[in-house]
Amino acid sequence: MNFAEKYLSIRKHTEQLCGPLQTEDYVVQPVADVSPPKWHLGHTTWFFETFILKPFSSNYQIYNEDYNFVFNSYYETVGNRVIRTDRGNLSRPSVSDIYQYRSYVDEAMVKFLSNEIKDDVNELLVLGFNHEQQHQELLLTDIKYILGNNPLFPVYSEFKSEILNLPSAAQKxxxxxxxxxxxxxxxxxxxxxxxxxxxxxxxxxxxxxxxxxxxxxxxxxxxxxxxxxxxxxxxxxxxxxxxxxxxxxxxxxxxxxxxxxxxxxxxxxxxxxxxxxxxxxxxxxxxxxxxxxxxxxxxxxxxxxxxxxxxxxxxxxxxxxxxxxxxxxxxxxxxxxxxxxxxxxxxxxxxxxxxxxxxxxxxxxxxxxxxxxxxxxxxxxxx
Structure with missing residues (x-):
């Protein structure tokens, strides 16, 4: 699997995790430690735009200058940001806007990855892959918190097990x-x-x-x-x-x-x-x-x-x-x-x-x- 295929595979999995959600589920932030799903979608996209495309892709046009403030998590070096507790107060950008942002950055990344990648960019790219995978775990557990604190206890997926069925062994x-x-x-x-x-x-x-x-x-x-x-x-x-x-x-x-x-x-x-x-x-x-x-x-x-x-x-x-x-x-x-x-x-x-x-x-x-x-x-x- 080359870099472009790996990139698209990871990005697709993030969106698959959101597949069972209703639009309203994307926006909720019940507590400070839980981020709205749409913020995860935007932040992981911002990461590739900020650390790969902006410094290394010639002629790249930033999708929206305001998104640096909205989707920066804790990087003081990169500038000011929406504080963590306020992520759930952002009705805009909309879920649709964020998916368009992802498509825009994905298209630019695939084009960028079609060229030879230097070693320093290679390291940042792999970090970006692992960063998005970290957020996939956070995304799923944040979704569980959002749904699990709904008094209706809605089902996320009938097919998502919470055990691994590892080989059984006597406890010792x-x-x-x-x-x-x-x-x-x-x-x-x-x-x-x-x-x-x-x-x-x-x-x-x-x-x-x-x-x-x-x-x-x-x-x-x-x-x-x-x-x-x-x-x-x-x-x-x-x-x-x-x-x-x-x-x-x-x-x-x-x-x-x-x-x-x-x-x-x-x-x-x-x-x-x-x-x-x-x-x-x-x-x-x-x-x-x-x-x-x-x-x-x-x-x-x-x-x-x-x-x-x-x-x-x-x-x-x-x-x-x-x-x-x-x-x-x-x-x-x-x-x-x-x-x-x-x-x-x-x-x-x-x-x-x-x-x-x-x-x-x-x-x-x-x-x-x-x-x-x-x-x-x-x-x-x-x-």
């Missing part, structure tokens, strides 16, 4: 011996800058579960008063529980004494065997504490991951999101991609059912604030 603890291990990306393919540089860490003996925590396991925690016993929680997590009246994972509803959860297929009874998801770090820590165990560090996870199935849920770790030794930010706007977020966040490892194909690897470092749970986040225990 895998023992990993103490030693010096190498952590971080190693190879010639793409990785984000936060996966560099590869370095050595010393790990003590540890054990890690071969399976994720299930809904059945988590229901036991709830039934045992897990959300009402401060002993299992960090002080900050306990404040979060009380302030927000948290009693169960996101999307769970107790109806006539039984647990239901909103899924992409609509409101369904909670399946005991499925991996629990939409869990905050606070909840993951509390559950581990209740079990007399802990969460793995990201380094333990990376070393052990080849011994278990992963990829169904983003897995909370006990590691703060920090730079690896020797980390340096790239100059200009691209340097704003990861480095400036390395504070007050926790690392998650793995992938989820919303992660696009070929966009996961064992060294991938996702990161979120401890209270967030709208992504497909889950729990793996260690000790």
């Amino acid at each position: 603890l895998l023992n990993i011996q103490a030693g010096v291990y190498e952590i971080g990306f190693n190879g010639d393919g793409f990785c984000f800058d936060n996966e560099l540089n590869r370095h050595k860490v010393y790990l003590n003996d540890f054990a890690i579960s071969s399976s994720l925590v299930s809904n059945h396991d988590f229901i036991e925690f709830i039934a045992d008063g897990g959300y009402s016993n401060f002993n299992f929680w960090h002080a900050e997590g306990w404040d979060w529980v009380k302030s927000n009246h948290i009693k169960a994972p996101m999307y769970w509803h107790k109806i006539d004494g039984k647990w239901f959860n909103y899924t992409l297929q609509g409101l369904k009874p909670v399946n005991d065997e499925h991996s629990v998801t939409h869990i905050s770090y606070y909840e993951a820590y509390a559950y581990a504490s209740w079990k007399g165990m802990r969460l793995p560090t990201e380094f333990e996870w990376e070393i052990a991951a080849k011994h278990f199935n992963w990829g169904e849920r983003w897995e909370w770790t006990e590691s703060a999101y920090l730079p690896y030794p020797g980390f340096s930010k790239a100059p200009g706007a691209i340097g704003e991609y990861n480095g400036k977020f390395m504070v007050n966040q926790k690392v998650l490892r793995g992938a989820s059912i919303a992660t696009p194909e070929a966009h996961s690897r064992i060294t991938y470092r996702n990161f979120f604030h401890p209270h967030l749970r709208w992504q497909y986040t889950g729990i793996r225990l260690a000790k």
Whole structure:
């Protein structure tokens, strides 16, 4: 697959994710962390226009000068922008306008990609592919939040499963011996800058579960008063529980004494065997504490991951999101991609059912604030 084919394939998948939506669904922003679907469509297009076409395609005519203000996300280098909380207030540009914008940029990109691509542009292009794939995951989880907070619980798709049907294996603890291990990306393919540089860490003996925590396991925690016993929680997590009246994972509803959860297929009874998801770090820590165990560090996870199935849920770790030794930010706007977020966040490892194909690897470092749970986040225990 050449660059043009790869580009069009990724762009098509983004639009396919929006296929089940009604026009009104494209505009909604229920909370600050969720962006309207039409904004994702525009922002990913703006990325290619701003970082590929404008600097490298001769005679390219910008589609609309105002779109830089509308679709810039957090790149201070590129200029002012609509603040994140106001993305849902933009009735214009319309959904139709944004699809026309995508077509315009796609046509220009395909023409641009028909020429020889220099190495520096090649790197930006691959970054653009991965950037859009990141937004595909955000897009799907944002759509779920939008629909899941509609009192009618509308179905996104009857065919979109939230499990991977990975080969079943008996739950057990895998023992990993103490030693010096190498952590971080190693190879010639793409990785984000936060996966560099590869370095050595010393790990003590540890054990890690071969399976994720299930809904059945988590229901036991709830039934045992897990959300009402401060002993299992960090002080900050306990404040979060009380302030927000948290009693169960996101999307769970107790109806006539039984647990239901909103899924992409609509409101369904909670399946005991499925991996629990939409869990905050606070909840993951509390559950581990209740079990007399802990969460793995990201380094333990990376070393052990080849011994278990992963990829169904983003897995909370006990590691703060920090730079690896020797980390340096790239100059200009691209340097704003990861480095400036390395504070007050926790690392998650793995992938989820919303992660696009070929966009996961064992060294991938996702990161979120401890209270967030709208992504497909889950729990793996260690000790």
